[in-house]
Amino acid sequence: MMGIGAGLLVQLVVALMAVIVAVVVPALWRARLGGPLCVLVSAAGCVTGVLAMSGELGGLVVPLALPVDALQFSPDRLGGLFMVVVSGVGVLVSLYGMGSVRGPGASRTSWAALPVFLVGMQLVSASADTLSFLLAWEVMTLASTVLLLANHSNRATVASATIWYSVMSQLSFFFILAGFAVLAAVSGSTGFAAMATVPPGSWEASVAFVLLILGFAGKAELVPLHVWVPKMLPEAPSHVAAAMSGAMVKIGVYGALVVCVRLLPGGPPWWGVLVMILGGVSALYGILQASVSSNLKVLLAYSTTENMGLAFLGVGASMLLRSYAAVPAADAALLASLLLVVSHAAFKTTLFLGAGAVDHATGEMDLDRLGGLGRRLPLTAATFGVASLGAAALPITSGFVAEWMLLQALIHGSRIEGNVVSVAASVAMPMAVAVVALTAGLALLTFVKGYGIAFLARPRSAAASSAQEVPPAMHVSLVAGALSVVVLGLLPGPLAAVIASCVGPDIVPHVRSVGLAGVELPGIGVLLDPVTFLLLTVLVAVPVMVAVVVSARRHRPRRSALPWGGGGSRARPRMQYTATSYAEPLVRVFDDVLKPSRDVQVTHVGESRYLVERVEVEQRVSDVFESRLYRPVLNVAQRFGVLARQAQNGSIHRYLGYSFIAFLTVLIVVSF
Amino acid sequence: MVETVYPQLIGLFAGGLLLTSVLMVWRHSLLASIRLLATQGIILAALVATIGMHEGEAELLVVSGLVLVVKGVALPWVLARQSRATTHMADESPRLNPTAALLAVALLTILSYAVSSRLAGLNASIPAHAAPIGLAMVLVGFLLLVTRRRARSQLVGFLLLDNGIATIAFLTSGGVPLLLELGVSLDVLLVVLILYAFAGRMSNKFGNTDIDQLRELHD
Structure with missing residues (x-):
């Protein structure tokens, strides 16, 4: 009873201390004192979240002088899960911030805003009534805006990007406010418990649902409210971008889940279709933009849109299937989106922190000017690589488990014991499968590009060739992030069981941990056991590799020169693939969607029309929305x-x- | 005899106030307006003194003295001194021609009578009957503010508005407490001084005080 309240109180007090420290302490000690306090805030959030997940009740009630109900912060199990996710990201980000932040990012304001941002996110997931939810939401949004403004003095684009961000976040806030207002008017109370009594069949519920989903989709970076993402995240300091992309967007998903699972469960089928369309379009559009982007942070930002789109797709599929009583598949879809959220928090945080390390080492975010960083930043490359595996949803990472489960749910969803569930579901599910499949393929391409161009091959600029490995303080959070990606992927059984217990009380997905921490969904009869799979793979792969190595020793390696190397043994860096050229075929295929603008300038030698001195090609892909x-x-x-x-x-x-x-x-x- | 003279005096002074206001709209010369303002201040002081003597309140007599000093002497003196200092005493070319302006004044006066009779809770005392004059002065002052181009002429309009408010206060409730009256008078004096300094800077900078030229909006 006391645990959660005490935990929340500790978070608030420590956050307050962190703010005071940031304001009072001189610059030299700001990171050394403020950073640990931020870590402490997040750790307290983790503990509180775990307590809430374990089913403890209670919380914090803050009476107000205003003539409104008291603010209630008492997280339920789902809120606890998101608190843990958000705080986990918070720990990594704070650790990283301690080691990395210099210059304007380490200003008094930034260090004061970081704990406020962290505690704001934790309080949103702890809120049990509308008023405290909206209050914490605004605290979170405003603090993130302040954090984003850190570089405003030395980069001109920051101001306009911040305006975009503020306008879009206020727009989504408006939607949320309006949606809650409708629910509050119908139910006569601002508490979530009372709002859950609103009949989901009524037209007021539909209005509120559409408004709320739109609002939360804006925070989760979904199309069409995503336009701030590619502008904002590249301008933000890396640890802030990681916190926003790793944690804040999850709050958007949390809001949507609160609406779909807590407040208005059992709505009409078109709600599910709406959410599926929203998610599907976002997933496709996000990954398309990511795959053609040549700026590493823009790539990561758009990939967040894709991942959150998939999460919404899962939630929508679950709602649609539940409305046709296909309960096991619906549960699996919901579980899959939650797994996706957790795994995305792990790998996207690591990716953004890795991108931050690259930025720290080279000062360059344009993939076309990077390259060869694998040898220069070995640890960063390794962690970024692991996280890329997760983002591309390849096995032994958490991303794979989540997408696997989503696909299973969608494939098994349209039929119960061989009978067609409904026409809508049998149309929507195959289409969703197609979306997920296409997304997965493009994601693979995107992260092969992201990792390969940045870390492999030879450096394409002086900044990349003179890069130095980043300080060890930053490695701690990178390694921790990469480890979490792998561990979450290797132990899906216990993870899924824990997450399933958080969805309740009305919905408890049926999931079992089998074998060596494998996961089984008895409802739709599928099973995944990554550790066993890994052991089998190793058993097969080791003899093959031994054979290959032995045979390679026997035969001397053959050297082959590239045909376009001009007879030289080595190609020059300019002959390598760049990010733009790698994505070129894709741009051609999706020309109608992306609508790139190309500009070719040919400079002739002197008066000659036939001799060309220089050709400049510029290709820009703007956001269609x-x-x-x-x-x-x-x-x-x-x-x-x-x-x-x-x-x-x-x-x-x-x-x-x-x-x-x-x-x-x-x-x-x-x-x- | 006193009982018959009192309403006549009130009517006379109120009429004087209205007359000076109308003349202010009619005359375009700044100096003439300032003289009218001084006259109006003196009439207002006389009005207050009359009410004070009739009610037998010593405090009102003190207020009357204060009004005489501030509105009758100090403010016009400040205005006139600055105006004489500036050589180009070009006449005001208002945005409304005199005929239309006088017509507007007539309409505003009628309006204020129409409105005052309906407006809440006017008591039936003799001065309260003259209260519409105060409202008319407020409206006419506003009209001057809107139609005059130069900063100093606008200041005259502002002072007329202030006189109107004071008149309403004296006629309906026998004036505000002395301390309040003192504060308000000092405030007005201060505002006028500041605006005058401002107008002076304007004419130094741009050569005139036509505020139509001040229309560049800044972020």
């Missing part, structure tokens, strides 16, 4: 602005005239 959806809206707003300028033209006489007319009007209205 920004140019087709937001620009027109902005243009209309601008036109209204011009009109408003006429009424508001700066003439004092006009303003006086307005107040005179207003005064006269009031007089006349009052007297008649």
Whole structure:
């Protein structure tokens, strides 16, 4: 009873201390004192979350002087799960921040905003009523905005990116506020428990559902509210980007789950279809953009859109299947999205921190100018590689388990014991399978590109060739992140069982841990045992490898020169694949969706028309949603602005005239 | 005899206030406006003194003295001194021609009578009957603010508005407490001084005080 309340209190107090330390302590000691306090905040969050997951009740009630209900922070099991996820990311990020942050990112403001951001995220998942939820949500959003602004003085693009971020997050906040307002009006209370009594069949519930899902989709970086992501994350300090992409987007998913599982379970089938469409489109669009992006952080940012899209796809599929009473498959889909969320937190945090290490070492985020970092930053390369495996959903990582389970749920979803569930499900499920399959393929391509171009081959710029391994303080969180990716992937059974126990109380997915921490879903009759699989693979692979090595020793290696090496034994760095050229076929295939703009400039030698001195090719892939959806809206707003300028033209006489007319009007209205 | 003179005096002074206001709209010369303002201040002081003597309140007599000093002497003196210092005493070219302006004043006066009779809780005392004049002064002051181009002429409008408010206060409730009156008077004096310094800077900088030219909006 006391544990959770005490845990929350400790978080708040330590966060307050961290803020005070950040403000008071001089720059030299700020990271050394503030960092551990941030770690402590997150650790307290972890412990509280675990307590909540284990089913403890209780929490913190903060009475207010305002004439509203008291703020209630008492996480349920699901909230506890997200608290653990968010705090786990928080620990890694704080550790990394201690070691890495220099310059404007280590300012007083940034170190003060980080604990506020962390505690804000934890409080969102601990909230048990609308008011505290929205309050913590705003704290989280504002603190993240402050953190993002860290580099505003030395990069001009930060300000406009922050405006995009603020506007988009306020837009999603507006949606959420409106949705909760509808629910509160119908149920007559702001508590989640009372809101859950709203009948999901009513039209008010549908309105609230659409509003809330849109709002949470905005925070989870889903299309079409994702436009801030590719602008913002590359501008943010790396540990902040990791925290946002690893933790904050999960809060968006958490919100959606609260709506779908807690507040309005059992809605009509079209809700599920809506969420599936939202998720599917986001997954495809996100991974397409990621696969053609040549900026490492933009690539990672878009890949987050993809992963969260898949998570929403799973949630939507689960809702659709549940409305047709295909319970085992529905549970599996829900479980898969939760697994995806957990694994994404692990690998995306590691990837962003790894990208931060690359940035730290080279100051370069353009993949076309990186390369050869594997030999120069061995540990960073190894951890980034492991996390890339996770992001590409390859075996022995957590990403694989999650996508495997999602596919199983979707494949088995359209039929129960051989009978077709419904027309909608039998159309939606195969399409969802296709989306997941295409996404998985493109994700593989994307991360082969991301890892291969950045870390393999030879350096493409001076900055990359002179890179030095980053300080050991940063390695700690990188290694911890990579380890968590592998461990979560190797032990899916216990993990799935724990997560399944968190979904309750109404829904308890049937899942069993079998074999060596393998996972079995008895409802749809599938089984995965990665450790056994790994042992078998090793048993087969070791003799083969031994044979290969032995035979390689017998025959001398043959040297082959590249045909375009001009007879030379080694190709020059410029002859290598770049990120852009690697993605070129993909851009051609998806030309209609991506609509890239190409610019080819040919410079001739002197007057000659035939001798070419230089050819410059520039290709830009812009965000279709920004140019087709937001620009027109902005243009209309601008036109209204011009009109408003006429009424508001700066003439004092006009303003006086307005107040005179207003005064006269009031007089006349009052007297008649 | 006193009982018959009192309403007549109140009517006379109220009429004087309205007359000076109308003349202020009519005359375009800044100096003339300032003289009218001084006259108005003196009339207002006389009005307050009359009410004070009738009610037998010594405090109102003190207030009357204060009004005389501030509104009748100090403010017009400040305005006139600055205005004489500036050589180009070009006449105001208002945004409304005199005929239309006088018509507007007539309409505003009618409006204020129409409105005051309906407006809540005017008591039936003799001064309260004259209260619409105060409202009319407020409206006319506002009209001056809107229609005059130069900063100093606008200041005259502002002071007329302030006089109107004071008139309403004296006529309906026998004035505000002395301390409050003192504060308000000092405030107005301060505002006028600041605005005058501002107008002076403006004419130094741009050569005139036409505030139509101040329309560049800044972020």
